Every structure is written in C-alpha cells, then in structure tokens.
Amino acid sequence: MAPLDTGIGAAVRRREDARFLTGRGTYTDDINRPGQAHAYILRSPHAHATIKKVDIKKAKSSPGVIAVYTGEDFKPINGVPCGWLVTGKNNKPMIEPKHPIIAEGKARHVGDPVAVVIAETKAEARDAAEKIDIDYGALPAVVDMKAALKGGGKSVHDAAPDNLCFDWELGDKAATDAAFAKAAHVTTLDLVNNRLVPNALEPRAAIGDYDKATGEHTLYTTSQNPHVIRLLMGAFVLGIPEHKLRVVSPDVGGGFGSKIYHYAEEALVTWAAKQLGRPVKWTADRSESFMSDAHGRDHVSHVELALDKDNKFLGFRFETLANMGAYLSTFAPCIPTYLHGTLLAGNYSTPAIHTNVKAVFTNTVPVDAYRGAGRPEATFMIERVIDKAARELKTDPAELRRKNYIKPEQFPYQTPVALMYDIGNYGATLDQVLKLSDPGGYAQRKAASKAKGKLRGRGIASYIEACGIAPSNVVGSLGARAGLYEAATVRVNPTGSVVVFTGSHSHGQGHETTFAQVVSSMLGIPMESIEISHGDTNRVPFGMGTYGSRSIAVGGTAIHNAVNKIIAKGKKIAAHMLEAAEADIEFKNGKFTVAGTDRSKAFGEIALAAYVPHKYPLETVEPGLDETAFYDPKNFTFPAGSYVCEVEVDPDTGVVEIQSFAAADDFGRIINPMIVEGQVHGGLAQGIGQALTEACVYDKNGQLQTGSFMDYCMPRAQDVPNFKVAHSVTACTHNPLGVKGCGEAGAIGAPPTVINAIVDALQEYGVEHIDMPATPHRVWKAIQDAKARKR
Amino acid sequence: MPTVKMTVNGKAVSAEVEARTLLVNLLREKLGLTGTHVGCDTSQCGACVVHIDGKSVKSCTTLALQAEGTKVTTIEGLANGEKLHPMQEAFRDNHGLQCGFCTPGMVMSAICLVKETPNPTEKQVRDGLEGNICRCTGYHNIVQAVLAGAKAMRG
Structure with missing residues (x-):
C-alpha cells in the first residue's frame, strides 16, 4: 500500500466545512431543550455604584415570567474563581476579591449583572427586566490606571484601597541597571497597548439542563475548554461533583481566548435549571458581549x-x-x-x-x-x-x-x-x-x-x-491552579475504523482535519475511517482545551502517543497471529509485517482479532484496542x-x-x-x-x-x-x-x-x-x- | 397574533408571529433553520444574510411580516441535494471559512454580489463584502473563494 496523500504535510480540504457550508453546524444557540426557559440578564448601567434596593415585584408578575433572581439569591454561592495566583515582590500574593455571579451590594463595571429574569421567551424576559426598579447610589469610577494607583478614596474593592492587585518583577534589576550605566546609547519609548474586544463572531451562550431522575446537570456552553469549565464551576462555584456534571461545547464560533474563561452566566443557568426543574438558556446580544466578555491587552x-x-x-x-x-x-x-x-x-x-x-x-x-x-x-x-x-x-x-x-x-x-x-x-x-x-x-x-x-x-x-x-510542574510553581497537559483516547473499532477523543477543542482551527491527518499518517488508514470527537466531557476522558496555540503541540502529541500505544499493542497481537517474535514485527503503511518476510496482517485484521479474540494471546494481552495517553509537555x-x-x-x-x-x-x-x-x-x-x-x-x-x-x-x-x-x-x-x-x-x-x-x-x-x-x-x-x- | 405566509427554500410556510418577530427568529426558532446566524444587534456583521426574492437581506433587521408573500432562500436551500452550490464549493476549496459562524451570511452575500457583478475584481469583492464581518480568516481566503466562485458561476 502506498503512503496516503492525506497525511502529514498535505493541504487536505477541511472535513468540517461540509456542515458549516450547508447550515448544518450545531452551535450552542442552535440547541433547544424540551421545556426550555430563557434568561435575560439585567446589567449595571453604572461603572461603579452601590445597589441600595432592587424591587422585582412588577417584574415577577410580568407575562411569561418564571423567576427573578438578584444578588441576594447568589450570596451563599461562591464567586467565579481565578485560575492563577501571582505572587508579587516580597512574596506578596495578589489581591483576589470575590467575583460574584450576580453583583452583591455593589456594581463594579458597566455590564456587571445585577438581576436575572427567567421567562417563557427571551422577549418576555427582556420586557420584565425593564420593570425591575433598582436604586443605585452612583460612586466615582476608577478608569485610568495611573490615577487608580493613587487611590484617593476611589477603590474598586475595599481589599485593594490603592487598586493594586499585585506588583511583580522578573529579571536581574542590578545587572540591568549596570548594563544601562555602561551603555553607549539608550533608546526610550512610552507605549500604550490598546484595549481590545475579542469579538468572536458567535456571541457567548449557555444552556443549563438538570435531570431530576439522575441528579445529573448538563451545561451546553460556548467554551474552548469544557473540562476546565466543569472543574471550575463544578468544584469551585456550585459544588457539583464531576460525575454529575456534563459540559458540552458543540460547534463554537470562534474564541480567540475569550471563551477560555468560566463566566458567571454558565453557573447562573446551571443553578437556575435545578431551581426551576427546567432547562434555562441564555444567549448574549452583541452589545452584551461587549460589556461581559473578557477584554484583551490594555x-x-x-x-x-x-x-x-x-x-x-x-x-x-x-x-x-x-x-x-x-x-x-x-x-x-x-x-x-x-x-x-x-x-x-x-x-x-x-x-x-x-x-x-x-x-x-x-x-x-x-x-x-x-x-x-x-x-x-x-x-x-x-x-x-x-x-x-x-x-x-x-x-x-x-x-x-x-x-x-x-x-x-x-x-x-x-x-x-x-x-x-x-x-x-x-x-x-x-x-x-x-x-x-x-x-x-x-x-x-x-x-x-x-x-x-x-x-x-x-x-x-x-x-x-x-x-x-506548558509543563505542569513549572506552571504549578508559578501559581497555576491547574495542570496543563492534554489527554487523548484512540478507540479502534472491531472493523478497523477509529474514533479519537481529544481534550483539545476546535472552534475554527480545523482539528477534525489536522488531527485525522496525524492519525491517518501513523496508522496508514484513510481519513474517512477516522472520526475526531471533542467538546463533551462525557465522551472525552479529560482535557485542558485549546488556547495559547497548544492544540497540535500538546493535544496532537497526546494523540500521537495514544496511537503509538495502539501500534505497540497491535504488534503483540500480530506477533501471536503470525507466530513470530514481537520484536520482529514492523508496522508500516497500515500493515504489521514480520521483518524481512511477506507475512503480514492488515491493521483491520488486528482490530478484529482484538475484539473477536479467538486466536489471541489472552494470557498476556487484554482484548480490545482502545488506548489513552496524557501528555505533559517538557x-x-x-x-x-x-x-x-x-x-x-x-x-x-x-x-x-x-x-x-x-x-x-x-x-x-x-x-x-x-x-x-x-x-x-x-x-x-x-x-x-x-x-x-x-x-x-x-x-x-x-x-x-x-x-x-x-x-x-x-x-x-x-x-x-x-x-x-x-x-x-x-x-x-x-x-x-x-x-x-x-x-x-x-x-x-x-x-x-x-x-x-x-x-x-x-x-x-x-x-x-x-x-x-x-x-x-x-x-x-x-x-x-x-x-x-x-x- | 398575525399569520405570515412565504416560501422558504421552495416550500410554502405559514406561521403565527408577533408583530415584533424578526425574520431571523422565524427562520431559526419556528422553522428550525439554524444555519442563519445572529452575530450582532446593529445590522453590521451579516451572519444573518438570506435572500429575499433573490436579493441579499439582513434577516435580523427585517420583520417576519415584511417577508409576507416573498421567496426566501437560506443557506440550507442553496445546495441541490448533495451537490453544493458553486460558491459553497469555492469556499471549501479555498479554505474560506474557519469557525463557520459568519459563513452562511458570507456565502449568501457573495452569491448576490456575483449576480450583480459577474466578473468582479478583487477590490469589488472586498468592497462588496463590507456588510459581512469575519473574525477568523483575515478575508484573504474569502476573497479568493468569491473570485473562484464567481468564475464557477459564470460557467
């Protein structure tokens, strides 16, 4: 068999395009669950204000309204956690104030959620939100960073009176000062790196679903890393154990970083779905994205x-x-x-x-x-x-x-x-x-x-x-509160087709094509026999997701290593079937061959033997052909x-x-x-x-x-x-x-x-x-x- | 609630809608045609573009009732069975899409652009796509796709 022309290095046309070009993609907002209600989030129009009183009476009796929640309802619930602890000069840890799901007593930016209405339709929820009466006490806002650091009684958080989160340094200051002292020329420049709004074209969306019979939560969300959301929201916000929380990130319309993070809305719909016994959907309007998606640079x-x-x-x-x-x-x-x-x-x-x-x-x-x-x-x-x-x-x-x-x-x-x-x-x-x-x-x-x-x-x-x-032990020593490996399972089916479950998430990058090329090259089987599955914590063993250009280097390597485990096991099976020593088996172009002979078994034959193990080394090799690798980069x-x-x-x-x-x-x-x-x-x-x-x-x-x-x-x-x-x-x-x-x-x-x-x-x-x-x-x-x- | 009647992708449809219901909501929520997307709320991004009587229109800025009696085509109605429209084919061949979210609107706009300007220059394509935002591709391959799609549509 000749090497395939869809392998590593080939400009293969994308497999995902077929659905995207015909309107058959499934983005989060395309999903509707039976009995689904709709959430509309009322957001602060003030950059900084005390929330003196929230009157929800009129909103509650507005047509179609199922529930109205305010910061009071979320007080017992933890805030959205931060995933990285930076320690500054003199070993001083960063200041890490609570980031509540719904603002508690104070709104701290335009767009900070202050109440949520859940109704039969989005329009009804929006109409009702207009009837919420909030008594704000406007406070002076802190906007310019240099002015912010002067404090002067204007603090975003009481815990940081001068608005300093941390003061961090890196490098040898004395050596650098010495270098400047002996310089023949010094060039200086003052720069602003402008604040940007990521604006992935698909606005964020989330659907919370709760099954009373099993006690299982499902969150459909526009995430670049569903397992990270499961960990952060399950363990740190809502206290839902992993086996009762499924996070699904279906087709996602671009991320660029902005869909890495765990956002309050995800916890909100998950929590509300259980309270109400109904699925709850929230989809951001673009204007809402501008004031609730994390921004960049600045x-x-x-x-x-x-x-x-x-x-x-x-x-x-x-x-x-x-x-x-x-x-x-x-x-x-x-x-x-x-x-x-x-x-x-x-x-x-x-x-x-x-x-x-x-x-x-x-x-x-x-x-x-x-x-x-x-x-x-x-x-x-x-x-x-x-x-x-x-x-x-x-x-x-x-x-x-x-x-x-x-x-x-x-x-x-x-x-x-x-x-x-x-x-x-x-x-x-x-x-x-x-x-x-x-x-x-x-x-x-x-x-x-x-x-x-x-x-x-x-x-x-x-x-x-x-x-x-990144290497997990390195980032751990620098304050990361998670490991940064990637996981992959390669499952060979009895008839030789392959499903790859990857913790990397594709939201435009074309993983379904690229990853299949890697596997196709390694196993010598056509791309059509390979399916790439991602974005569902119930299918994929684990994953840290896609960001920092890590998918091929970390996720791709995990897949590579899992495929190598498949090949290694295949050699054991082939050796038995071909009555040869395992060390003599070579795997090339989809065939296990006894070196120097024409005796061989095709990949598909080995797969079938693994699942129908009649002539099989059962004493030393387990049936089945399904391997998982976790790869932690060096x-x-x-x-x-x-x-x-x-x-x-x-x-x-x-x-x-x-x-x-x-x-x-x-x-x-x-x-x-x-x-x-x-x-x-x-x-x-x-x-x-x-x-x-x-x-x-x-x-x-x-x-x-x-x-x-x-x-x-x-x-x-x-x-x-x-x-x-x-x-x-x-x-x-x-x-x-x-x-x-x-x-x-x-x-x-x-x-x-x-x-x-x-x-x-x-x-x-x-x-x-x-x-x-x-x-x-x-x-x-x-x-x-x-x-x-x-x- | 008033009833609206129109032809969508060649099929006669009739639906009860609120007066404020937008065409995109009718398509997505009542007719299940979720290929038409909503990417903004100011008529800027073009993810919602469909054809009404052959002209590209932003369905997020059109009331469902305004489409009464018209022929609406969405991305789902472009292909002829399994055979893609030449513009869909050109987007695939030229890697003119990444996340796919802007793609339906981009393809619908491109087809209309080429109908009006069958042999467009690169500049005419770039100008003609002013109403469609893509955040992924940097437009390079979209422009190549539209030029190739135009050629294929000319036959």
Missing part, C-alpha cells in the same frame, strides 16, 4: 533599550501597568506576567533584562487573554523600541535585529527571563521575509507613492512566542518569525492604506499548510485591526463608548490586504511531531510591523511614535503636531 508601558558602541543590545528595562478590570478573570493575572514578562528577551541575545508589572483594578470589564495573550504586548514593546533605536543610530532596522538575534548555534538558549528556547533560526525567516517583500524595489515604490501625493513607509518586526503551554514551543509591511499614508487626511504584507514564520513541522496559512491570515488581520482600527474606549466615568459594531471598528475585507505567507522549519526538539503551533503568530507580529511602517512613512515630519490604533485622526494630528513643532 497595557501602559515605559520601555528602555541599552546598546553598546557596536549596536549590540546590553539591556532591556520595562515598566508596565496592566489593567485587570473590575474582577480577576480566569487567567488574567498570568497574562501580563508569565506570558509577558518571560517573553521580553524576544529573538535577541540581550544579557540583562528587567521588568516590573503592576496589575491594576479599574471599573471596567475584566481583561484576560486575547489571541497572543501577553506576547503581543511584549513583542510590541521590544520591536517598537528596536525600531526607534535603529532610527536614532541611523542603521538598517533589519540588520540591527539580525546583529542581535540569538544565533542558531546558541540553542538551547537560556534567556535572562526564565525561558529556555529549544531551537530556532531567526535569520532564516528574516531572509525569507526580505525576499518576499522586495526591498530592492522599495525606492521606486516610494517614489511612485510620492508622485501620487502619498507617503510610503516600510516596517519590519520579528517576534517569538511561547506556545504549547517545555514551551517557540514559534518565531519576521514580518514586513508597506503602507501609504495620505498626509492630507491621515488615512493609512496597507500596500503589502509579507510574513515568514517558523512553526516547526506543519501538518496541513492550508490550515496553517489560514491561521496566519486570521492572526494578521486581528493584528492589523489592533494597529489601525480597533480600540475599546471608556470615558472618564467608566461608560463604554465602543459598545457595538457601530462604534468598535472591526476590520472588514477592505481594511486588510492580500497576504504573502512563507514558512521555514526548525522542528521542535521536545515533542515527537516536531510541531510548535501557529494560532497566534499573526496577532503578535503584525501590530509593531504596521506601526513601524507608519512611523517610517512619517519620517519627513520627524514623527517618532504613534499610538494604536493609528486612525486617520491620530495620524493627521501627529503630522500637524510635528509641523507645529518645526515652526
């Missing part, structure tokens, strides 16, 4: 880079304020620390690095991981300050980077900020992106732009990310790359148009290049969105100014260019597939690339920096301000 930073006389980097120094919002979301504290501080070496062999991060409570929606999660913020600081340094030193920004890259022969490379990079070749992706982006023709293109009255700029940036989170994986962007700026209007975008990435070994390129495109668009259009804006009173798609500018097809994408490969050294992960790269590398290009375009005005998003107004104003300075 850092304010000061960055310093020290260089010697030969332009070698001596040290990086960072000061960052990280917004936590009003409560700690599931992974919030680890984002600006262990997924950010540890990335501050970037691609460079800088000997001394120090960072200080202060996490701040404000009267805003909680902030947590969003595509890239800490790594885009880290990369933006590094790549912007390097670009500024190159300009100040009048050196080529690509060559300044190349000069300071960690060289291929330096791997494994221990950074001064805790990580050990296993492998990479940053020069290779730089060469590749330069080739893709035609630097030789740039002068001509710039002149052509000039002739049209436009300013052309060219920007470059490199990035590294740490994916495949290290993070380290995808890296370089991007180049060219922009045209209209100096009269400030409008920026991206003319070209080239991306060269090293994701290790690639299973499906079509899917990987799609992931890069999507990440790039989100990164370009951050750089050019997207901003979540609060006014000084904590009112959300960008609460819908009318005023939060999502990138549209017109806002992004065609992308040129290429790959080079250094295989990951510590997982058997050699894979690194590709989901977040684009969102990490694109923002500094675009901003570097815009600043380059504005050189004739001497503009040194422009904050994201670089809207026409901001660009125009930067030009006007620069002109005024010159006058």
Whole structure:
C-alpha cells in the first residue's frame, strides 16, 4: 500500500466545512431543550455604584415570567474563581476579591449583572427586566490606571484601597541597571497597548439542563475548554461533583481566548435549571458581549533599550501597568506576567533584562487573554523600541535585529527571563521575509507613492512566542491552579475504523482535519475511517482545551502517543497471529509485517482479532484496542518569525492604506499548510485591526463608548490586504511531531510591523511614535503636531 | 397574533408571529433553520444574510411580516441535494471559512454580489463584502473563494 496523500504535510480540504457550508453546524444557540426557559440578564448601567434596593415585584408578575433572581439569591454561592495566583515582590500574593455571579451590594463595571429574569421567551424576559426598579447610589469610577494607583478614596474593592492587585518583577534589576550605566546609547519609548474586544463572531451562550431522575446537570456552553469549565464551576462555584456534571461545547464560533474563561452566566443557568426543574438558556446580544466578555491587552508601558558602541543590545528595562478590570478573570493575572514578562528577551541575545508589572483594578470589564495573550504586548514593546533605536543610530532596522538575534548555534538558549528556547533560526525567516517583500524595489515604490501625493513607509518586526503551554510542574510553581497537559483516547473499532477523543477543542482551527491527518499518517488508514470527537466531557476522558496555540503541540502529541500505544499493542497481537517474535514485527503503511518476510496482517485484521479474540494471546494481552495517553509537555514551543509591511499614508487626511504584507514564520513541522496559512491570515488581520482600527474606549466615568459594531471598528475585507505567507522549519526538539503551533503568530507580529511602517512613512515630519490604533485622526494630528513643532 | 405566509427554500410556510418577530427568529426558532446566524444587534456583521426574492437581506433587521408573500432562500436551500452550490464549493476549496459562524451570511452575500457583478475584481469583492464581518480568516481566503466562485458561476 502506498503512503496516503492525506497525511502529514498535505493541504487536505477541511472535513468540517461540509456542515458549516450547508447550515448544518450545531452551535450552542442552535440547541433547544424540551421545556426550555430563557434568561435575560439585567446589567449595571453604572461603572461603579452601590445597589441600595432592587424591587422585582412588577417584574415577577410580568407575562411569561418564571423567576427573578438578584444578588441576594447568589450570596451563599461562591464567586467565579481565578485560575492563577501571582505572587508579587516580597512574596506578596495578589489581591483576589470575590467575583460574584450576580453583583452583591455593589456594581463594579458597566455590564456587571445585577438581576436575572427567567421567562417563557427571551422577549418576555427582556420586557420584565425593564420593570425591575433598582436604586443605585452612583460612586466615582476608577478608569485610568495611573490615577487608580493613587487611590484617593476611589477603590474598586475595599481589599485593594490603592487598586493594586499585585506588583511583580522578573529579571536581574542590578545587572540591568549596570548594563544601562555602561551603555553607549539608550533608546526610550512610552507605549500604550490598546484595549481590545475579542469579538468572536458567535456571541457567548449557555444552556443549563438538570435531570431530576439522575441528579445529573448538563451545561451546553460556548467554551474552548469544557473540562476546565466543569472543574471550575463544578468544584469551585456550585459544588457539583464531576460525575454529575456534563459540559458540552458543540460547534463554537470562534474564541480567540475569550471563551477560555468560566463566566458567571454558565453557573447562573446551571443553578437556575435545578431551581426551576427546567432547562434555562441564555444567549448574549452583541452589545452584551461587549460589556461581559473578557477584554484583551490594555497595557501602559515605559520601555528602555541599552546598546553598546557596536549596536549590540546590553539591556532591556520595562515598566508596565496592566489593567485587570473590575474582577480577576480566569487567567488574567498570568497574562501580563508569565506570558509577558518571560517573553521580553524576544529573538535577541540581550544579557540583562528587567521588568516590573503592576496589575491594576479599574471599573471596567475584566481583561484576560486575547489571541497572543501577553506576547503581543511584549513583542510590541521590544520591536517598537528596536525600531526607534535603529532610527536614532541611523542603521538598517533589519540588520540591527539580525546583529542581535540569538544565533542558531546558541540553542538551547537560556534567556535572562526564565525561558529556555529549544531551537530556532531567526535569520532564516528574516531572509525569507526580505525576499518576499522586495526591498530592492522599495525606492521606486516610494517614489511612485510620492508622485501620487502619498507617503510610503516600510516596517519590519520579528517576534517569538511561547506556545504549547506548558509543563505542569513549572506552571504549578508559578501559581497555576491547574495542570496543563492534554489527554487523548484512540478507540479502534472491531472493523478497523477509529474514533479519537481529544481534550483539545476546535472552534475554527480545523482539528477534525489536522488531527485525522496525524492519525491517518501513523496508522496508514484513510481519513474517512477516522472520526475526531471533542467538546463533551462525557465522551472525552479529560482535557485542558485549546488556547495559547497548544492544540497540535500538546493535544496532537497526546494523540500521537495514544496511537503509538495502539501500534505497540497491535504488534503483540500480530506477533501471536503470525507466530513470530514481537520484536520482529514492523508496522508500516497500515500493515504489521514480520521483518524481512511477506507475512503480514492488515491493521483491520488486528482490530478484529482484538475484539473477536479467538486466536489471541489472552494470557498476556487484554482484548480490545482502545488506548489513552496524557501528555505533559517538557517545555514551551517557540514559534518565531519576521514580518514586513508597506503602507501609504495620505498626509492630507491621515488615512493609512496597507500596500503589502509579507510574513515568514517558523512553526516547526506543519501538518496541513492550508490550515496553517489560514491561521496566519486570521492572526494578521486581528493584528492589523489592533494597529489601525480597533480600540475599546471608556470615558472618564467608566461608560463604554465602543459598545457595538457601530462604534468598535472591526476590520472588514477592505481594511486588510492580500497576504504573502512563507514558512521555514526548525522542528521542535521536545515533542515527537516536531510541531510548535501557529494560532497566534499573526496577532503578535503584525501590530509593531504596521506601526513601524507608519512611523517610517512619517519620517519627513520627524514623527517618532504613534499610538494604536493609528486612525486617520491620530495620524493627521501627529503630522500637524510635528509641523507645529518645526515652526 | 398575525399569520405570515412565504416560501422558504421552495416550500410554502405559514406561521403565527408577533408583530415584533424578526425574520431571523422565524427562520431559526419556528422553522428550525439554524444555519442563519445572529452575530450582532446593529445590522453590521451579516451572519444573518438570506435572500429575499433573490436579493441579499439582513434577516435580523427585517420583520417576519415584511417577508409576507416573498421567496426566501437560506443557506440550507442553496445546495441541490448533495451537490453544493458553486460558491459553497469555492469556499471549501479555498479554505474560506474557519469557525463557520459568519459563513452562511458570507456565502449568501457573495452569491448576490456575483449576480450583480459577474466578473468582479478583487477590490469589488472586498468592497462588496463590507456588510459581512469575519473574525477568523483575515478575508484573504474569502476573497479568493468569491473570485473562484464567481468564475464557477459564470460557467
């Protein structure tokens, strides 16, 4: 049998598309349970207010209403837990106030739930909610992080009078200060990493269902990690043991991090379904998503880079304020620390690095991981300050980077900020992106732009990310309250078809295709014989889910290891059937063969023998062919790359148009290049969105100014260019597939690339920096301000 | 409650609806056609696009009663048995979808775009999809899919 053309490395068309293209996907809101009631959540219109009185009398007698609950009803119930304990300077643990399901006595952000109505229809629940009379005592809101830290009687939580959640540092401060003291040149920069709203296109939804006869709860939810929800909600909020709680995440319409977390609404519908003896469904409106989904980014930073006389980097120094919002979301504290501080070496062999991060409570929606999660913020600081340094030193920004890259022969490379990079070749992706982006023709293109009255700029940036989170013992020592392995069961059916149960969750990534390719390659059976099952805690043995570009590196490896157990057992069975020694059995292209002979058994024959064990080594081998593997990664994986962007700026209007975008990435070994390129495109668009259009804006009173798609500018097809994408490969050294992960790269590398290009375009005005998003107004104003300075 | 009658995917339907019932709610909740999605509440995202008498319309901004007497086509009504519409096929061939949530609206809009502009340029495709938001694909492959779908539809 020839090797299959659907194996590792083939651009196989996606299997999941058949249902999505014909309207047969099953998203949470598509599910309706018999007797289902509908929940509508009344949310605080105030950023900060005491809730003096909630009068629900009129609402209770409104047509169709089944129940109305307030914070009082949820007081005995635990709040939503935080999954990561960060310990700051002097061993001081973070401040971790209760995050109630329904606000208790105080609302802390616009959108904080204050009451819930459950009615026969959603419209009736909404109508009734309008009849709830709440007496709020408005309090001054804390919005700006610098002002928040001054306290001054304005506190989000009594437990944190100066709104400081933690004050954390990483790196050798004395060594870094010493590096700066001897520097020939120091470049400094103040940056804002703009707050973003993830806006997966499917709004969050949850259905609670309770079976009185069995005492079993089922939660259908839009989650990237149903087992994590089962653990957090079951064990920490509602006290439901795992065997009585099933969590199902069916088709999920995008996540980008925002569907990792355990949200109050999940606990609310689960609890209410039992109270009422009826299924309860909640589906967010988009406006509701804006004020209840965890937001992303929102850092304010000061960055310093020290260089010697030969332009070698001596040290990086960072000061960052990280917004936590009003409560700690599931992974919030680890984002600006262990997924950010540890990335501050970037691609460079800088000997001394120090960072200080202060996490701040404000009267805003909680902030947590969003595509890239800490790594885009880290990369933006590094790549912007390097670009500024190159300009100040009048050196080529690509060559300044190349000069300071960690060289291929330096791997494994221990950074001064805790990580050990296993492998990479940053020069290779730089060469590749330069080739893709035609630097030789740039002068001509710039002149052509000039002739049209436009300013052309060219920007470059490199990035590294740490994916495949993570060795459990390492993250445990850093405060993670969970293990971060992945599980897989490979079940071979008697007739040789295979079902793979994976703890990874697919919500756009195409696992049903990619994972099947891995199994197909390994077992030598066609993809059609392989089913990938995910998203149901009653089917999948266990799982930590999908985030941090971990699915192929961690989930894929678990599958790989389970398949190897199948093959090992198959060899034992084959040896018996072929009357040969087990050591002499080879498995290749779907056949178990006695080495050096033509005696063999097909995979399907072995499967059948395992379930009909008539001629079978029953004394030493159990019947059946069903194996589970838990894989705990040995290290993070380290995808890296370089991007180049060219922009045209209209100096009269400030409008920026991206003319070209080239991306060269090293994701290790690639299973499906079509899917990987799609992931890069999507990440790039989100990164370009951050750089050019997207901003979540609060006014000084904590009112959300960008609460819908009318005023939060999502990138549209017109806002992004065609992308040129290429790959080079250094295989990951510590997982058997050699894979690194590709989901977040684009969102990490694109923002500094675009901003570097815009600043380059504005050189004739001497503009040194422009904050994201670089809207026409901001660009125009930067030009006007620069002109005024010159006058 | 008033009764509304229309043809949906070639089948005559009749349903009692509240005056405020939106077409998308009728399709999803009363007719079980959950392929049409709701991604926003401001008529911006286009996940709810269906065809009414051959024109693409946002069904989240159309009252069910406004569709009285019309011919409505949803994503479920595009394929001819197991044979996909050329635009559906093009989205699959060009990896023009990831999570699939925007896809039904995107495909419906794309078909209408190509009917109006049978041989569109890349820019016309990008401009024509202004009313559809995709968060996953970065649009690159959607644009390729629509160009390929247009070619296939021209035959």
